[in-house]
Amino acid sequence: MTGKEKNSSIPISSLLKRNEVKVLVVEDDKFLREILGGKLTKEGYTVLEALDGDQGIEKTKSEQPHIILLDLVLPGADGYDVLGRLKQDPEVSKIPVIVLSNLGSREDIDRAIALGAQQFMVKAHHTPQEIIEAVKKILDEHYLQK
Amino acid sequence: MKLKIRHTLFFRFFWTLVLLGVMPMAISAFFLVATYQSRIADKVSSGVADELLRNASIQFFLIFLFVLIIATFSAFIVSRNISRPLRTLTEAARLIGEGNLNIQIKVSRRDEIGNLGSFFNEMAGNLKEVQERQAEISRLKSEFITVAAHQLRTPLSIMKWSHHTILDGDVGKVPIKQRELIEKAEVANESMIRLVHNLLDAARIEEGRFGYKFDSMDVRAFLHELVDEKKIFAENKNTKLELKDSTSGPVEISGDKERLAMAVGNIIDNAVRYTPPNGTVSVSLEYDDAKLRITIHDNGAGIPQKDQEKLFTKFYRAQSTMHVETEGTGLGLFIAKNVVEGHNGSIWFESHEGQGTSFFISLPAKGSLQAAVNKSYDTFVKNI
Numbered sequence: 001m002t003g004k005e006k007n008s009s010i011p012i013s014s015l016l017k018r019n020e021v022k023v024l025v026v027e028d029d030k031f032l033r034e035i036l037g038g039k040l041t042k043e044g045y046t047v048l049e050a051l052d053g054d055q056g057i058e059k060t061k062s063e064q065p066h067i068i069l070l071d072l073v074l075p076g077a078d079g080y081d082v083l084g085r086l087k088q089d090p091e092v093s094k095i096p097v098i099v100l101s102n103l104g105s106r107e108d109i110d111r112a113i114a115l116g117a118q119q120f121m122v123k124a125h126h127t128p129q130e131i132i133e134a135v136k137k138i139l140d141e142h143y144l145q146k
Numbered sequence: 147m148k149l150k151i152r153h154t155l156f157f158r159f160f161w162t163l164v165l166l167g168v169m170p171m172a173i174s175a176f177f178l179v180a181t182y183q184s185r186i187a188d189k190v191s192s193g194v195a196d197e198l199l200r201n202a203s204i205q206f207f208l209i210f211l212f213v214l215i216i217a218t219f220s221a222f223i224v225s226r227n228i229s230r231p232l233r234t235l236t237e238a239a240r241l242i243g244e245g246n247l248n249i250q251i252k253v254s255r256r257d258e259i260g261n262l263g264s265f266f267n268e269m270a271g272n273l274k275e276v277q278e279r280q281a282e283i284s285r286l287k288s289e290f291i292t293v294a295a296h297q298l299r300t301p302l303s304i305m306k307w308s309h310h311t312i313l314d315g316d317v318g319k320v321p322i323k324q325r326e327l328i329e330k331a332e333v334a335n336e337s338m339i340r341l342v343h344n345l346l347d348a349a350r351i352e353e354g355r356f357g358y359k360f361d362s363m364d365v366r367a368f369l370h371e372l373v374d375e376k377k378i379f380a381e382n383k384n385t386k387l388e389l390k391d392s393t394s395g396p397v398e399i400s401g402d403k404e405r406l407a408m409a410v411g412n413i414i415d416n417a418v419r420y421t422p423p424n425g426t427v428s429v430s431l432e433y434d435d436a437k438l439r440i441t442i443h444d445n446g447a448g449i450p451q452k453d454q455e456k457l458f459t460k461f462y463r464a465q466s467t468m469h470v471e472t473e474g475t476g477l478g479l480f481i482a483k484n485v486v487e488g489h490n491g492s493i494w495f496e497s498h499e500g501q502g503t504s505f506f507i508s509l510p511a512k513g514s515l516q517a518a519v520n521k522s523y524d525t526f527v528k529n530i
Contacts, residue, residue, distance in 0.1 A: 029300060035307045042316060073296075102299035105350060106357055123303035124339045127310040 023135065024048045024065035026056035028074050039128045053077030057085055060092050067139055072101035080115060087116035096142045098134060155229045159221035167213030175206055231259045231530035235266055241526055247274035248525040255530065263530045284352060291349040295342045302342065305335045344477035348460060351484045358488050363403050364396040365438060369431050372407055376414045384423040390430035397433050399509055401489055409485035412478035413442045413505050421446035438509045445502040454497065458483045
């Protein structure tokens with residue numbers, strides 16, 4: 001039984017209380033990672049961090065997070081690469097991914113969505129609170145309403 | 147290329163040659179008749195005289211026929227020799243006018259027309275070089291803007307996120323004075339973010355990468371939604387924003403909702419920004435069979451006459467608004483114009499200083515939207 005299957009049978013609200021909802025933040029900028037990580041921790045999530053694409057894939061496989069916040073411009077394997085590889089891997093392909101980037105042209109958005117991202121958010125256009133709301137909403141849709 | 151026969155080179159050469167051929171004949175006939183009258187008429191019998199005259203007229207008639215045939219033939223050869231290369235050059239000039247500079251005219255003649263052809267080739271070559279250089283400069287400029295804008299977005303998001311983390315009280319209670327300052331800083335930061343966003347859009351428009359996704363949409367619902375959304379912004383500026391809808395049901399068009407919201411939204415934003423407090427901005431929607439028109443009217447300061455023609459250019463802001471406190475980026479109307487034209491629509495305005503401005507957006511109704519014509523730029527090769 002994979003971690004995802006195990007988690008999906010437990011209501012997300014009860015998981016939240018036990019600090020068991022794991023959010024993986026793949027972001028190379030230390031400051032942005034800290035702000036977002038701090039906000040997520042405060043909201044009761046367990047935050048996992050990855051500094052580049054390869055680390056992101058590695059942590060996804062080892063930790064089985066419930067949701068991934070993925071930057072696109074990353075050292076080494078870029079976000080598209082990571083997204084493509086994650087969605088091809090049946091072990092982790094069901095984990096929802098929010099792309100969080102400062103790219104944001106139509107081509108970028110279409111490409112990320114086509115690769116399987118749940119949502120595309122331009123960092124400069126959203127406050128940390130809005131990102132938390134998006135995380136909540138997607139977790140809800142993904143794990144509760146099934 | 148249709149020309150009236152009276153204006154062709156052939157016609158002109160033909161008449162010149164006919165005149166040149168017939169004139170000596172006429173003179174010779176005149177002298178012959180004169181000589182006959184004065185010297186021969188009384189010396190021969192009338193029978194001989196008649197025969198002579200008949201002979202002469204038959205001769206003249208044959209010469210005239212011959213002249214006509216020769217003139218037609220020569221006019222055809224000469225005019226073809228001149229007009230064919232001219233037609234080639236005309237066609238090449240037309241292509242240059244349309245922007246296609248891939249032109250090769252093979253010059254094999256050494257006369258004036260040959261010279262014209264050589265200079266034409268040289269001109270097309272130079273123009274092409276200039277065009278390529280400009281395209282390269284424009285590409286580099288857009289690339290620079292794109293890179294710079296992305297680089298700017300990271301520190302701007304750091305500032306935005308920091309401001310909001312502080313304002314949310316995540317790092318402790320914020321005294322009111324400090325809160326006010328951070329809120330002001332965030333307003334400035336937001337206007338920078340908007341500028342970067344618009345710069346990226348403008349760069350994409352110029353690079354031709356500003357793609358449209360056309361879908362069936364109801365303009366009526368779209369406009370109601372957009373105006374409702376903008377009402378908060380207008381209220382903050384103490385401006386009344388109203389929607390006058392003269393349609394009775396859904397108005398379906400084929401359009402890119404997101405881009406249209408940006409275009410119409412930019413114009414509403416401008417109208418609200420440039421209208422003094424307690425002013426009114428009204429948006430109206432009219433629709434009759436073939437055309438749909440959105441009008442955004444304000445009773446603000448108006449646009450000075452001298453600023454009007456530059457209004458849709460990038461970074462242009464009317465002189466009179468320079469000292470008014472506004473947070474526009476100078477790119478809104480440039481983007482709006484491109485979006486509307488991308489929908490095969492048109493945008494224009496009427497403005498009177500001191501009375502207000504009306505912007506008109508006209509969009510084709512569903513079905514009449516035509517795909518943009520792609521010009522082919524094959525090389526034009528011809529001999530002259």
